[in-house]
Amino acid sequence: MASIFSSSLVKTIASIFLITGTCVGGGMLALPVAGGRIGFFPAAFALTLAYIFMTVTGLLYLEIAALIKDESHIITMAQRFLGNKWKALCWVIYLFIGYASLVAYLSEGGRILIHNINEQAGLVLPASLGSIVYAGLFALLVALGTRMVDRINSILFALMVLTFFALIFFGAGEFDSSLIVRQKWNAVTLVSLFPLMLTTFSYPGIVPVIYTSLGRNLRQVRLAVICGTSFTYFIYLVWLWVVLGSVPIVNLEQAYLHDHSAALLLKEVVQSPLVGRLGEVFGFLALSTSMIGVGWALVHFLADGMKIDKSQQGLFKLTAMTVLPSLAFLFFLEKAFFAALELSGGLGDALVSGLIPAWMLFVARYKLKLKGPYQVSGGPIVLALVVILSILTCSYELLHRLAGAMIH
Numbered sequence: 001m002a003s004i005f006s007s008s009l010v011k012t013i014a015s016i017f018l019i020t021g022t023c024v025g026g027g028m029l030a031l032p033v034a035g036g037r038i039g040f041f042p043a044a045f046a047l048t049l050a051y052i053f054m055t056v057t058g059l060l061y062l063e064i065a066a067l068i069k070d071e072s073h074i075i076t077m078a079q080r081f082l083g084n085k086w087k088a089l090c091w092v093i094y095l096f097i098g099y100a101s102l103v104a105y106l107s108e109g110g111r112i113l114i115h116n117i118n119e120q121a122g123l124v125l126p127a128s129l130g131s132i133v134y135a136g137l138f139a140l141l142v143a144l145g146t147r148m149v150d151r152i153n154s155i156l157f158a159l160m161v162l163t164f165f166a167l168i169f170f171g172a173g174e175f176d177s178s179l180i181v182r183q184k185w186n187a188v189t190l191v192s193l194f195p196l197m198l199t200t201f202s203y204p205g206i207v208p209v210i211y212t213s214l215g216r217n218l219r220q221v222r223l224a225v226i227c228g229t230s231f232t233y234f235i236y237l238v239w240l241w242v243v244l245g246s247v248p249i250v251n252l253e254q255a256y257l258h259d260h261s262a263a264l265l266l267k268e269v270v271q272s273p274l275v276g277r278l279g280e281v282f283g284f285l286a287l288s289t290s291m292i293g294v295g296w297a298l299v300h301f302l303a304d305g306m307k308i309d310k311s312q313q314g315l316f317k318l319t320a321m322t323v324l325p326s327l328a329f330l331f332f333l334e335k336a337f338f339a340a341l342e343l344s345g346g347l348g349d350a351l352v353s354g355l356i357p358a359w360m361l362f363v364a365r366y367k368l369k370l371k372g373p374y375q376v377s378g379g380p381i382v383l384a385l386v387v388i389l390s391i392l393t394c395s396y397e398l399l400h401r402l403a404g405a406m407i408h
Contacts, residue, residue: 018293046193073300131327142318178224209296295322
């Protein structure tokens with residue numbers, strides 16, 4: 001019994017790590033820079049709303065997964081409850097959000113990687129080379145299979161947590177309380193920040209994966225979702241506190257305009273070389289764990305949608321289908337990091353993580369009259385709130401992009 005419990009506990013912890021590692025990624029580098037425009041407390045308020053929203057939507061996916069007997073991902077779920085038209089829509093949206101996120105991670109991860117190589121070796125290698133190397137390492141990991149993905153992700157996550165606490169410990173001396181109290185409660189800026197906030201919790205594609213890996217144990221999956229998003233929320237909140245309390249607003253605004261990440265900004269602005277280096281290492285580890293989670297979920301999505309088995313040959317095909325398009329998109333996109341993150345959050349996350357699972361459950365609960373072993377509390381009110389917030393977020397993002405296109 002002790003052996004079984006130990007194995008179950010380890011798998012649950014690994015699932016928590018996978019969710020947190022997936023969430024704590026690109027947003028770690030972009031969020032403080034974008035949130036610096038309004039200050040810590042308004043940014044923390046928007047972050048709290050996104051945390052509640054994405055925790056609920058993760059649990060919605062758990063309820064949906066429990067209604068299907070066989071192993072499934074979003075494509076099978078959409079076909080089962082919404083039909084072929086919604087299935088086709090899910091294909092387009094999920095591929096968009098998956099590839100957009102990977103483009104962002106490869107862009108910034110490659111930039112950090114090549115920056116350090118150039119700095120240490122005195123070279124002037126292009127950032128595109130760093131993205132190619134970074135993508136190659138990810139492809140190798142995925143091709144090695146589930147067990148290796150879990151192991152490497154757990155190691156990187158543990159290093160990330162250690163680096164995070166070291167950053168907090170050594171960075172305390174650099175904190176300026178006058179910077180943290182600055183507040184700009186601007187409704188337009190708060191709304192504009194919400195799409196990026198959703199991306200900081202972009203993990204629901206992982207829920208069907210861990211539901212299978214945890215043996216369809218509802219209690220364990222629910223615990224993994226709640227603990228995973230809560231740990232993510234805590235890390236983001238402290239990270240906002242450290243960066244916004246250490247970097248002057250002028251530097252944050254310049255970083256936003258010139259597409260610089262929080263990790264590189266902290267290294268350049270903070271006087272302590274150790275704090276700057278820890279911030280850069282932490283940012284890189286956070287981004288890497290997120291790319292593993294998002295990429296691994298995309299592999300499972302493609303396997304489900306195209307009915308490709310996860311044998312060695314199948315994984316090779318799925319890896320190529322995940323990595324090669326991401327690199328192609330990266331080399332043809334300007335300002336890939338922030339543009340891809342904001343766009344994927346505003347449209348993709350609001351639809352895949354909000355509107356679609358809520359609509360699936362409207363159909364399952366109230367049209368098909370299905371009742372599974374697990375149901376999210378709140379009834380139709382919670383589902384309606386998720387749908388409304390998702391539609392508002394999508395509408396804002398579309399209007400924002402349209403206005404920007406007309407100006408240019």
